[in-house]
Amino acid sequence: MGSVFGNLLKISIFGESHGDGIGVVIDGFPSGIAFDETFILSEMKRRAPSSHVGSTPRKEPDLPRILSGVKDRYTTGAPICAVIENTNTRSEDYAPFSETPRPGHADFTASIRYNGYQDARGGGHFSGRLTAPLTFAGALCKLALKEKGVEICAHILQIGALYDNTFPLAPTQSLFSSLREKSLPVINDAVGADMTAYLEEIRANKDSVGGMIECIATGLPAGVGSPMFDTVESRIASILYAIPAVRGVSFGAGFDVASMLGSVANDAFYCENNSVKTVTNHHGGVLGGITTGMPILLRCAFKPTPSIAKEQNTVNLKTGENTILEIQGRHDVCIACRAVPVVESAVAISLLDQMLEAFGYENFR
Amino acid sequence: MGSVFGNLLKISIFGESHGDGIGVVIDGFPSGIAFDETFILSEMKRRAPSSHVGSTPRKEPDLPRILSGVKDRYTTGAPICAVIENTNTRSEDYAPFSETPRPGHADFTASIRYNGYQDARGGGHFSGRLTAPLTFAGALCKLALKEKGVEICAHILQIGALYDNTFPLAPTQSLFSSLREKSLPVINDAVGADMTAYLEEIRANKDSVGGMIECIATGLPAGVGSPMFDTVESRIASILYAIPAVRGVSFGAGFDVASMLGSVANDAFYCENNSVKTVTNHHGGVLGGITTGMPILLRCAFKPTPSIAKEQNTVNLKTGENTILEIQGRHDVCIACRAVPVVESAVAISLLDQMLEAFGYENFR
């Protein structure tokens, strides 16, 4: 109960931020998928701390060691286990938090849920570091999806009051490539420069800020997903809410639908080259929980990093008294920045799992 | 795959809008819970079409017949099956949609997913009518949750550009009671009157409009939920996305976090009567995927009813040609209005399931 996700494709993530190691077991992955190590490491690097102002200055090399499931550079069909050793941990930074929990963090709830036995160092199993194995698993799933023509890409859509452009109706490969290479992945570079300046300011103020990510998945066939509870949205939202700091998930026009008229929100169908498409994509690629063949489009809101250097009010769980907390350490100014490949990974894992299910039924057609 | 939800508590929903009947099997429900028929029927009635302008003029008595799992007015511990017979169906209204799919509706995706064998009448298994058995299951779960001190209540927060007040930090029982009795459940009656007038206008225009619902769950103990994939948010979002027309789900401050500073978003802890609380509730009652003991607060966006009387562009799936669709029938002007108890029900089902899991671990403390 907890860190296992999926139905046919199951991933089991383990590890605590300052323990010996973190990693993932990927069960039910198809055999015969080429294990492109270069691609996987480049994906891991996109998530790792960088020199960008939004990121923590911690160094996490995050080199996964593959223990099983890959032979001669192809997946074998057996569970794939990847382990990332923990290095460069400074546990003393985190010592007091099991006693004086950080506002906005899981310190308090972990101590209730695990009765004080949790590994509180570095956030333990609640650490954003656990998104490294998620990204590894996502990279592998992207390789399998690519064989079926599916591509997944995300970018920063919002930080504070600054907004990037949204994805066009039919994004190009070159847009995807350029986004993957940017240290701050935005479509509009002028906005990116503004965001960077804004983040510098936040850091100077010893504060943090939230952000929003937009993600697209292209190339999916129509017909994936099932009503009522295994809708594409249910399955994707379920795994996105595993990413620490996510507070909102929406599809297509998202929360804007609350003020839209049906005559505007409805996406008109039309035929092109024997294929049914929609003129607009307010539905975000899913109707009735099932893919339409249009790109899946979703948004995901991240709260500000809870760990900030400013003084904050909290309680001492041992004495039951109110107290003041001042947090040391090296934290991200805006976690949304590094979460871009993590969101893509979560979507990839979920979609591959659902495609495997859908394929099972195709055989009966 | 599809219409089964839950882990210890499992619900299996069946039925098609114009078939013989719809219903639900609730498996793993605790024994010995008093079956309060009056309460359950009042919950069903909240969801049923009403005389309010937002609602369809269809009549759906929705009287569930209990086939199993209840004896002498108490649950027996065996699966509870409730069947609602379908009456007052006018299938001819829906006849053409398997051929000329309605924009924004599941007609097209269903025909791909089920290879043309789906029951397309009235939306079939995709119909909003399937939320009736969901509401029945939710009402039962509310009865079990009430024994543990948990209450769940929702209201319309937004329609178009009109906004109701948000829930106060600690809502009263009388607020909950008054909301349950209103035909348009809003906190601020002046806003409610404006919404009603706005909906009249939309109806006159043969259009529909979206809306947003806010839901709160009070009385939950701290410590329910598990990282990474069985977070409270994952499990609640997963079931909310089973409700037709939901396009967004968020917790606490929701998408507003994207523009918030950490120093604002973080909810300071304090101690009161030996219990840890937070001054504000931007976190929405969940940190690290685990309940804090503060109310769970969430928002859910509904798109406009796709079925509108205006002309729309679509395709003929048989001929592959573009065509014009004009929809007859009796539809809701704003489905969010009737979805209030449905959202509550989805939250209730999910929370009872997670509480049963959490209780299993308490025994080891």
Place this chain on the structure above:
Amino acid sequence: MGSVFGNLLKISIFGESHGDGIGVVIDGFPSGIAFDETFILSEMKRRAPSSHVGSTPRKEPDLPRILSGVKDRYTTGAPICAVIENTNTRSEDYAPFSETPRPGHADFTASIRYNGYQDARGGGHFSGRLTAPLTFAGALCKLALKEKGVEICAHILQIGALYDNTFPLAPTQSLFSSLREKSLPVINDAVGADMTAYLEEIRANKDSVGGMIECIATGLPAGVGSPMFDTVESRIASILYAIPAVRGVSFGAGFDVASMLGSVANDAFYCENNSVKTVTNHHGGVLGGITTGMPILLRCAFKPTPSIAKEQNTVNLKTGENTILEIQGRHDVCIACRAVPVVESAVAISLLDQMLEAFGYENFR
């Protein structure tokens, strides 16, 4: 938790023996399978009480009413719900058992598990009657499996000290047909006559007797099933142990392997018509948890009906005193006799579920 089985194909069984009705929801069933009502009713009839001496003289017409998931005689892909009304119940026969539990029956454990709230009449949810909806679900699965060339057939292999012939290595269709039509399904009719005489004797003695069923599934492709925990044996055994009174399940040579040499037990491979086969079938069609393409062969032991007319020692759960129990009512002399189609059904459900999973991976080859 309890009465839901399966992964992609999920069945949810409900009902209590003397409640209003029993039934099943079948979720994830492929669309477009012809609903052959004649076949399904003939399967239900094989399980229903008959005039044979082994059977109870109760009458249970067991006519399922289909509420959903079937339209124009084809499955729609939506959940299929079948309800069987309970008739001809004589609850007074069972009244005392919640207080003075029957030895060998679930009366005692149900009262502990459900804290006295269980419906004890007729065994409630533990009744063998619940195998009627299982048989309905199995019959539907057989129809889908038949489209893939898979056939499932079982017979009584043992009652007391009397043994029927075992299935030949490659059974014929005519063997299957003849078994399905017999009131006591045995291969060797001389043994069948002896069994009937033996059962007359048991009934005269107010006693009951156990039995063993052998089941075969032919036509499965090689490659279905997965190590370690989703082996074909794990999944089949799991559902067979849902049938009341099953105490043993074995595959291929079964418990005989404990005294076999490797040189005897190993089934030599050979090639025939470009297909790999084995000379013998001690492995029962499964190696490493995965089908070999040889018939799946299994055995299933049923204990004697616990309800017998002889006096038995039990306790009074209210007073805590030892007491004597004398059971009235109409019981099967040997439940194994009527369990033949139930075993087939359990195997069918499990295999269809696993085939759907296997098909999902084939798409990646």
Place this chain on the structure above:
Amino acid sequence: MGSVFGNLLKISIFGESHGDGIGVVIDGFPSGIAFDETFILSEMKRRAPSSHVGSTPRKEPDLPRILSGVKDRYTTGAPICAVIENTNTRSEDYAPFSETPRPGHADFTASIRYNGYQDARGGGHFSGRLTAPLTFAGALCKLALKEKGVEICAHILQIGALYDNTFPLAPTQSLFSSLREKSLPVINDAVGADMTAYLEEIRANKDSVGGMIECIATGLPAGVGSPMFDTVESRIASILYAIPAVRGVSFGAGFDVASMLGSVANDAFYCENNSVKTVTNHHGGVLGGITTGMPILLRCAFKPTPSIAKEQNTVNLKTGENTILEIQGRHDVCIACRAVPVVESAVAISLLDQMLEAFGYENFR
């Protein structure tokens, strides 16, 4: 799909016999359980190859490295990952088996299931070596179960035609202790000596032999398990069939019930010290799928090691021609011998999972 087991407690096993490492992730394990390393290593040693004649002469130190989930010698509640490095592998011994599959082994089915990409060296993921992480997980579960008063113990009941004594109705702690220390765990040492001599003979003949294990679990409260599909037997049988070579699983009187009369098989109830017990234990501690409070008693049949030194007939999968196979290497004469702690472990994992579920419902009493 495959190597993940459990509901609240989930174990995910990974590794291939001659890959880099094998191991397990244990998710949902209660926090605060003392991690008794001495006990765990002693359990691992019971499974490891020994100097006994029944065992392979391979050396497998099997020292697990704990990467997560344990801190300061207590479980933290986060997933526990244990890795065992593979050493002393001689892959050349196994080279030809992906081309000329060993009779009775998974070589053939793996090549179909994974389309030739499987790691065939040493049996890959199908190797008996994968029972090492299962034993590690089982040892941990035994530690948690012991806190609830549950003990699990097994012994060799049969090898060839030689039978050990069965467990007494109420076994003593000293019997359990003595069995855990024996290199060939049997109750009757005279039989043990005969078995050892018989195994010497088999080895001299370059053959192997099957065996049967009997396992008991004492101290379980009444009320654990759920009809219909989550019976104690379903869940235990499901995991036992994950152990390579298991061909049969039975409970209580097992297959003997097929020839028993109801008046003999029914276990009479009586009261002793306010607790309900049965005079005999033919039911094996489970009625209606739910524990009675009597010991759970089960049997498990193992086929002979398929790898034998004698010549065998097989096919060449590349050429499609029949051929002769002669297997080199170091194999167990009777795998049942080393499987004793593995069976105990499987039972422990399954029972802890079901107890966690049962505890969740107790809170509602």
